Amino acid sequence: MRIETCYFCSSKIYPGHGIQFVRNDCKIFKFCRSKCHRAFKKKKNPRKVRWTKAFRKAAGKELSIDPSFEFEKRRNMPVKYNREIWTKTLDAIKRINTIKERRQGQFIMERLRKGREHEIESDVKDVQRNIALIRSPAAGLKERRAKEEAAKMDAESDEEEITYVDARELEKKLEESTMDEDYEMLKA
Secondary structure: OOOEEOOOOOOEEOOOOOEEEEOOOOOEEEEOOHHHHHHHHOOOOOOOOOOOHHHHHHOOOOOOOOHHHHHHOOOOOOOOOOHHHHHHHHHHHHHHHHHHHHHHHHHHHHHHHHHHHHHHHHHHHHHHHOHHHHOOOOOOHHHHHHHHHHHHHHHHHHHHHOOOOOHHHHHHHHHHHHHHHHHHHHHO
């Protein structure tokens, strides 16, 4: 059983399904549904139509270059049946499919991670640009005023505590006070 691919959208066509169009130069085009056939007749480019696999690969949305795709070649040479070759081929197909699925999953997760980083970046820019919408300038005004008043009070109290004293004047006052005390003692 051969599973064909649609010429336009690259989806699978199982036996008994789809439309086959043969051009005058004997080129065969197989389409999965009438939607693809109509688009082909309108001469649409599959790489420009967004829902096709050709577009997704060209736009970098799907994995396009990978060694596992080399196994999907069309082989027209019939091979003589051999049970060992048949079992090895089936095992290889299973292994190739798991590898391909894992690589495609990693590719998609990497794309999602980049998209998430870009989204966070744009959100931060939006918040910085429109901060006035989130927090008004009047919000927290009372708290700011209370802090400023407390800072002023602290500054004033610090200024009151610090007094500059001249040492010479202190000595003169001490001498005068000692003289006055001596004079009072003499009188008594």
